Amino acid sequence: MNDFNYGVEHLSIGTALDIASGKVRGVINHDSAEKITTSWKEVEKIVHAQKPVYGINTGFGPLCDTSISEKDTSLLQSNILKSHSVGVGKPISQEVAKLMLITKVQALAQGYSGISPKTLERVIWHIDNDVIPVVPEKGSVGASGDLAPLAHLFLPLLGLGEVFVGDGKHPAGKILQQHNLEPLVLGPKEGLALINGTQFILAxxxxxxxxxxxxxxxxxxxxxxxxxxxxxxxxxxxxxxxxxxxxxxxxxxxxxxxxxxxxxxxxxxxxxxxxxxxxxxxxxxxxxxxxxxxxxxxxxxxxxxxxxxxxDNPVVFSAEDTISGGxxxxxxxxxxxxxxxxxxxxxxxxxxxxxxxxxxxxxxxxxxxxxxxxxxxxxxxxxxxxxxxxxxxxxxxxxxxxxxxPTSLGQxxxxxxxxxxxxxxxxxxxxxxxxxxxxxxxxxxxxxxxxxxxxxxxxxxxxxxxxxxxxxxxxxxxxxxxxxxxxxxxxxxxxxxxxxxxxxxxxxxxxxxxxxxxx
Missing domain, CATH: 1.20.200.10 (Fumarase/aspartase (Central domain))
Structure with missing residues (x-):
């Protein structure tokens, strides 16, 4: 089986479909791992410096002016996955949900999002083992990222939500236990990085x-x-x-x-x-x-x-250089x-x-x-x-x-x-x-x-x-x-x-x- 190197190789539509079907394996190589780790450490510097940066030590959306203490920055990230999981309707197909995982890894592995290597490894585990999150089809307005579907997509990282294994739906926590895996504790910026993006539309x-x-x-x-x-x-x-x-x-x-x-x-x-x-x-x-x-x-x-x-948003070029964009x-x-x-x-x-x-x-x-x-x-x-x-x-x-x-109180x-x-x-x-x-x-x-x-x-x-x-x-x-x-x-x-x-x-x-x- 051929390997595709997330974050450093150009991902074509055909290759994305091949990863989803199991014909190609997506991996994090040395170059990509270095970029991911560097970005992750830059976010930690921001937290320790207590410099206000959106979504790292501030609230979200219209709460962007609310400061979050250093000790609460991790709780902030798990809260965003829970509060934004508001999707309704039938689940999207397992293939489309898997493509969401694949395209999210490709985006995060480029090293501008402050995601931790451990979190990306867990997402890749879901892809490789066909443990696919259950994602409702409706609820995204396609602008602040596909917030609701992406929140559902990554609830299983916390041991929450449901996943497909084969044709059956199961509680995510139960499946993690069966594989001797613990729910993750998200670090600063990680929850936001996971749900910001267009991966629902893209898939x-x-x-x-x-x-x-x-x-x-x-x-x-x-x-x-x-x-x-x-x-x-x-x-x-x-x-x-x-x-x-x-x-x-x-x-x-x-x-x-x-x-x-x-x-x-x-x-x-x-x-x-x-x-x-x-x-x-x-x-x-x-x-x-x-x-x-x-x-x-x-x-x-x-x-x-x-x-x-x-x-993603904000994009982290360094601890001193972050941009809140669109x-x-x-x-x-x-x-x-x-x-x-x-x-x-x-x-x-x-x-x-x-x-x-x-x-x-x-x-x-x-x-x-x-x-x-x-x-x-x-x-x-x-x-x-x-x-x-x-x-x-x-x-x-x-x-x-x-x-x-308009959403988010006009923000x-x-x-x-x-x-x-x-x-x-x-x-x-x-x-x-x-x-x-x-x-x-x-x-x-x-x-x-x-x-x-x-x-x-x-x-x-x-x-x-x-x-x-x-x-x-x-x-x-x-x-x-x-x-x-x-x-x-x-x-x-x-x-x-x-x-x-x-x-x-x-x-x-x-x-x-x-x-x-x-x-």
Missing amino acids: FAIKAVERLNNALNMADLIGAMSLEGLMGSSRPFDARLHAIRPYKGTMHVAQRLAALLDGSAVNCAHADCNRVQDPYSLRCMPQVHGASRNAWLHLKELTEVELNSVT NFHGQPLALPLDYATVAAAELGNISDRRCYLMSEGRYGLPKLLTNGAGLNSGLMIPQYTTAALVTENKTLCFPASADSV EDHVSMGSISGRKLHIVLDNIEYIQAIELLYASQALDFRRPLLSAPVIEACHQLVRKHVPFINEDRIFSEDINALHQLIISGELLQVADNAAKKHNINLNNDDEFGIY
Whole structure:
């Protein structure tokens, strides 16, 4: 297993996910340990000198003018974890909570937060042993750091709160006892360092980059299948067309679509037909999918900046040089997360249009993609589901970052609400995965009506996989079972894996630019 050195190496989105999945181990090396220890000792100097520094020997938020005695500086730090644990709602996923731990270690290990080596070692123990704190999903305004979720995340350090071990929730104190571990006594600044930061927003952003990337790849693949089922033209994907309007995302999607369709007998069969141009949902896939790709690139770029940033407050450069700033403010991620939500929703909008197009009975396809329409409703109603899901997504596109409610008696008078931006993006992605499953159902059925003509190798491989799980529709059945089976192929990554394997086998380049990866 490879090691990643917290605090001194650049952490990519892919590496963060690999640490969370156990493929890579995060460690504190000698250089990082020295920086952590130096910063920790600088905080001790501040305490002994009795120089007022926010959160070390003062109260928090509007209580920043209240002095705290040297003997109470430790109690202050445990109190902040307790008082700020006000989250409500369902727990976030264990993976997202684990990503919060990982990204917090990366931030603290850079040596500007005054955290003790012992505390960081305990956090890493939680990561390495998959003892994952239970963190409620709601309660952060995304500005003073993600205070409530981070407080819950680190309650187990004190032997408080709950943790997941496997699929079960347990009292944190009980699990520590089982491992012969004592609750920690936090030193000056440590509680504040633990809960200041954007790690809740950031963890959701990391997962969003991964999931939206999969949705974008799926959109191109299933869109190409739909185009083949509708006997659409591949001419709009000519590289020359996109070179004269050279958006990165558009050029990337056009290249992928052209590669997916190369060698298709279906495509060749109508090369000289009298159809002048296709509807936008086919012809404009590079422009629509590509615009969403551009939004993804922006989110990826800013997420990686945040992954390697210090988002604490105050920041300790030395005992004589501390700065109370606003690096905890979530606005830099809140805006691109809201942008990405719109970008994700658009993938659903155009997918729904292709479903509708395939059900109309145009271009040689039977109405509702069934030969027995009348007695059988065929694929009439699945498009109702896509219509419902795209409308739900539209209601989620209002930007949370456009709102701000003052908190902390006005001390925190502008907040980002980025935590909400991150959470609702994932709700949209949940819906997109179902919409794409339904389009895959339509596209696979449409392709069967083009037999004996075969499509291109990657599309044929994906069609064969679909037919292993969902048979051709001859008569009405419970279509939700088909949708759920195809949804599983999408979220498991099996469909994209089959596509990638077929592309490699036939020397087809589907990913022409490393910029569109997550490592």
